[in-house]
Amino acid sequence: MKLEAGYRTKIKLFIRAYSRYSRAISFFMLDTLGNLERTHTCGELRESDVGKQVVLMGWVAKKRDFGVFTFIDLRDRGGLTQVVVSEETAKEAHVKAKNLRGEFVLAVRGEVVSRADGTHNSKLATGDIEVKVGEILVLNEAKVPPFQLEVAGTENLASEDTRLKYRYLDLRRPRLQHNILTRAKAVARIREYMDERGFIEIETPILLKSTPEGARDFIVPSRIHTGKFFALPQSPQILKQITMIAGFDKYYQIARCFRDEDLRADRQPEFTQLDVEMSFANAEMVYRVMEGVFGHVFKLINVDLPEQWPRMTYAEAMRRYGSDKPDLRFEMELQDLSGELTDTDFSPFAEVLGKGGEIKAVVVKGKADYSRKVLDELQEFVKRYGASGLAWIKLGDETTSSLLKVLGLGTIERLASTAKAEKGDAILMVAGKKSVVAAALGALRNEIGKRENSIDRSAYRTLIVTEFPMFEHDEDTDRYTAAHHPFTSPMDEDLELFKQAVENDAEHHLLGQVRAKAYDAVINGYECAGGSIRIHQKEIQALNFKALGMSIEKAREQFGFFLDALEYGTPPHGGFAAGIERTCMILCGTENIRDVMAFPKTASAQDLMMDSPGEIDGAQLGELGIKVND
RNA sequence: GGAGUCGUAGUUCAGUUGGUUAGAACGCCAGCCUGUCACGUUGGAGGUCGCGGGUUCGAGUCCCGUCGGCUCCGCCA
Numbered sequence: 082m083k084l085e086a087g088y089r090t091k092i093k094l095f096i097r098a099y100s101r102y103s104r105a106i107s108f109f110m111l112d113t114l115g116n117l118e119r120t121h122t123c124g125e126l127r128e129s130d131v132g133k134q135v136v137l138m139g140w141v142a143k144k145r146d147f148g149v150f151t152f153i154d155l156r157d158r159g160g161l162t163q164v165v166v167s168e169e170t171a172k173e174a175h176v177k178a179k180n181l182r183g184e185f186v187l188a189v190r191g192e193v194v195s196r197a198d199g200t201h202n203s204k205l206a207t208g209d210i211e212v213k214v215g216e217i218l219v220l221n222e223a224k225v226p227p228f229q230l231e232v233a234g235t236e237n238l239a240s241e242d243t244r245l246k247y248r249y250l251d252l253r254r255p256r257l258q259h260n261i262l263t264r265a266k267a268v269a270r271i272r273e274y275m276d277e278r279g280f281i282e283i284e285t286p287i288l289l290k291s292t293p294e295g296a297r298d299f300i301v302p303s304r305i306h307t308g309k310f311f312a313l314p315q316s317p318q319i320l321k322q323i324t325m326i327a328g329f330d331k332y333y334q335i336a337r338c339f340r341d342e343d344l345r346a347d348r349q350p351e352f353t354q355l356d357v358e359m360s361f362a363n364a365e366m367v368y369r370v371m372e373g374v375f376g377h378v379f380k381l382i383n384v385d386l387p388e389q390w391p392r393m394t395y396a397e398a399m400r401r402y403g404s405d406k407p408d409l410r411f412e413m414e415l416q417d418l419s420g421e422l423t424d425t426d427f428s429p430f431a432e433v434l435g436k437g438g439e440i441k442a443v444v445v446k447g448k449a450d451y452s453r454k455v456l457d458e459l460q461e462f463v464k465r466y467g468a469s470g471l472a473w474i475k476l477g478d479e480t481t482s483s484l485l486k487v488l489g490l491g492t493i494e495r496l497a498s499t500a501k502a503e504k505g506d507a508i509l510m511v512a513g514k515k516s517v518v519a520a521a522l523g524a525l526r527n528e529i530g531k532r533e534n535s536i537d538r539s540a541y542r543t544l545i546v547t548e549f550p551m552f553e554h555d556e557d558t559d560r561y562t563a564a565h566h567p568f569t570s571p572m573d574e575d576l577e578l579f580k581q582a583v584e585n586d587a588e589h590h591l592l593g594q595v596r597a598k599a600y601d602a603v604i605n606g607y608e609c610a611g612g613s614i615r616i617h618q619k620e621i622q623a624l625n626f627k628a629l630g631m632s633i634e635k636a637r638e639q640f641g642f643f644l645d646a647l648e649y650g651t652p653p654h655g656g657f658a659a660g661i662e663r664t665c666m667i668l669c670g671t672e673n674i675r676d677v678m679a680f681p682k683t684a685s686a687q688d689l690m691m692d693s694p695g696e697i698d699g700a701q702l703g704e705l706g707i708k709v710n711d
Numbered sequence: 712g713g714a715g716u717c718g719u720a721g722u723u724c725a726g727u728u729g730g731u732u733a734g735a736a737c738g739c740c741a742g743c744c745u746g747u748c749a750c751g752u753u754g755g756a757g758g759u760c761g762c763g764g765g766u767u768c769g770a771g772u773c774c775c776g777u778c779g780g781c782u783c784c785g786c787c788a
Contacts, residue, residue: 147751148744163748183738200746208748228722229738231749237723237737242780295788315788342787343712465714465784524783553788566788629788673781684781 112218117188124160128209130193135212137162138188138220140253141181142231151178155187155212158258161205164189164212174217183230184223184250190216226250241675245689248680260669260677267378267665268335271355274377278370280333280357285320287313287337292639294567294629297341299350307706313339316658318566319643321358322615325654326646332358335661344684347607347663347674357612358656364598364614367655368392368545371602371610374659379541382668390543390602398546403441403523405549408606409542411535415441415522416500418510427487429469433512440512442500443526445533448507449477462528463511468521474508484510527606541667542605548572549599549613551579552592552628560630561592565599567625569613570655572596576621583628592628598655609664612657619647 119138126135139157146152150167166178174189181187191214202208227247228239238244244251251257272282291298291312298312314320316338324332336356344350357370368390376386398405401414419439422430430440445451451459451473460471474482474497482493502508509529511521530536551571552561563569571579575595582591598614616622622644626636637644665677675681682688702709 143748145747145750146744147747150745150747152747152750154748161748165746167745169745197746200748202748205748225721225739239722240718240780243722245780292788296786318788340787343785345787346782348787461715462783467784563788569788683779685779689780 110219111222112188112220114188114218114220117190117218119188122159123155123157123162124206126162126193126207126210126212128195131195131210133193134190135193136188136190137164137212139186140223141183141185141187143183144178144181146179151175153178153181153187153189155189156253156255158262160207160255162207162210162212163202163205164191164214166214166217170213171215171217174214177217177219178214181219182223182225184226184253185219186221186223188218188220189214190218230254242683242689245675245681245683248690252679257676260665260671261679263381263668264661264665264677266381267668268661270378270381271335271374274374275333275355275357278331278373280331281329282334283321283324283329283332284334285314285317285336289314289320294563299339299341302705302707304705315340316354317356318568319640321356321656322568322654323643323646325358325360326649326651328360330360332356332656336658344682344686346672347666349662349674349678349681350686352674353661355610355659355661356656357658358654360652360654362614362653362655364547364600364655367612367614367657368600371545371612371657371659372543375543375602375604375609375664378664379668384541386541386543386604390545392545392547394548395546395550395596396548398544399519399523403519403521403526404606405546406601406603406606406608407523407544408527408530408536409544410537410540410605411530413443413445413526413530413535415443415519415526416508417441418496418499421492421496421499425488425492427484430512433514436514438512438514439518440510441518441522442496442508442510443522443529444500444502445507445509445529446535447505448533449475449505451475451507459509459525459528463521463525466521466524467517468511468513470511471525472510472512474502474510476502476504476506476508538670540605544603546601546603548596549601550593551575551595551597551599554593561589561628563625563629565597565611565613567629567631568615568622570598570616570621571625572598579628580624583624600657602657602659604664604667607663607667608660609667610657610659612655614653614655617647617651617653619644622647 117136120135121130121137123137123139137155137157139155142154142156142161144151144153149169150165153164153166155162155164166175168175189212191212193210194213196202196209196211228243228250230250230253252261275282288301288311291300291310296315298315301311301313303309303311314336317334317336321332321334334356336354337351338354339351341350342348355374359367359370372386372388372390376388379386395405398407400417401407403415417439418441419434422440423434425431425434433440456471456473463471472483474480474484474493476497480490480493480497482488485493488496497508500508509525511518511525513521550564551569553564554560555562572595578591579595582588582595600612601608602610616625623633626633631639662674662677666672666674669677671677680688680690687693
């Protein structure tokens, strides 16, 4: 037994050594490119090119060996072309072809020939022709890839961590090539549009100063100023406003932004924004630029967005859809049942209404046959958003409901009618605090839209959401924080209310009612852009800092330079920032931000290819005066 | 910080109530093959069942912990 095992090991070692040897041999057999130039990409040859002598270069996508001749699917970013190598007509090339493997890099020289009847491939853009090869140059070989690039469909793709580790291989897949290309084109169109309309591209620093509000900063230590730190921009907000004070009038930038927060399917720690600011602009003027630039970009995928997008106030969006970024590709609006239940003696509902909460519902068309299992799943779903439960009514052959015993059939039927439900429908109800009801039902609406396939995948529904609240109430600290950012202007109509709330402590809670000149651009349920008209007068800015509980001294410490700048003739101004990745996700029809970034990070904010973040040298730390705790 | 889910061959997955030597497909290696394009065909190699502990006569399977991927909540002015 032992002897045999030892023998096997020896054989294995021999084979390993031999294969290394033969690899070394084959290295010396590689061809050189020399002065050879390619004449076409692998995606462009057609019937009309038949007879041409061509040179293609690319990667071996697939090899099909038939003994006396061999087919190779050659791939580059242009597409795929079938090349044929015959032993009879190209002896040397044929020997080389037999030894090829996936992802070897080739140059092939040959003649474009029409395919014989019955051998055309309609799945391939180049499927009417093939290249009859006279010469093959093996420009480089490739190890066997750790996963298969060419698989039918996307179901059998290797797991994402494997693909992220070998991102350069994953990026060779036509799908990702297409996405990255689309992104490049989208950015090019953005520059084209902004440039034509007189916007000036201005770069702002990446090394900034940390500010306490907002997202967590990424921090960069300063070597020259030991113990001091730069922060990477969460967005170039203040700097773009300063370009307005500096008189540039119309600014834009394709700006990289950094936020040290947890990731999501549509959120990465670094991402790119189209950042825009305009002087002497009102909100409508900003909307027109948003509509225009998105319209221009969506022509890339042959979609005509409306010239003027529908407008909806934040309050209306929350009331009707439970979301400030409603997906308008399907209906299913929230129905308010609070009115029907004001006099209910069912204590959970009475209690909710007594505390100023509400009871709302969504109607799921034709789903009176929802099973107990599905309803349980949906209940678990809404609980994630803080809902205490999910009540249901099913208008089947008979009307059933989780509330039948406590409310009685009469009330149930009245609720169904108020909710505008019809026979065959299911009604799903959530009771609770307004914010919880909106969050739970808003999310449930999207979930059911997906589940029931009621989203029109070919539709692109746009919306501008206006009149966002100026402040958000933080329940833990009982403080008001800026809903957008601390330079956002209140609405003119709410200015008096704002002053009153700031100046009288007793009326501080009125801050919750102040609306801002803040807005979002929404496409298909994604917040693609957001912005505001800014405060340009120092008195209002001072009021705002006070509202946020920030002393003048503190504000000066944080934003002194900006407050100074505001005092030197600041024009009224406003703007927006659009998420490049989210926009490209919609353009590319993907729900994952990693599909539109060349080198994304994992959900735990790591780069699996370069294995970042990494540790640094003790000496490097010493130079920066930094000590890392264990 | 919390929840869900997944982790078995290079890859995608199957693996029954805990029970003999852990399977399939693709890929890989070696042949054969004159029209394939998911080529076909013959043969072959390939496994730390993520990792660590525990229960048990016996663990891929059960329990605890841990690491990693993905998704969600919190977070993201």
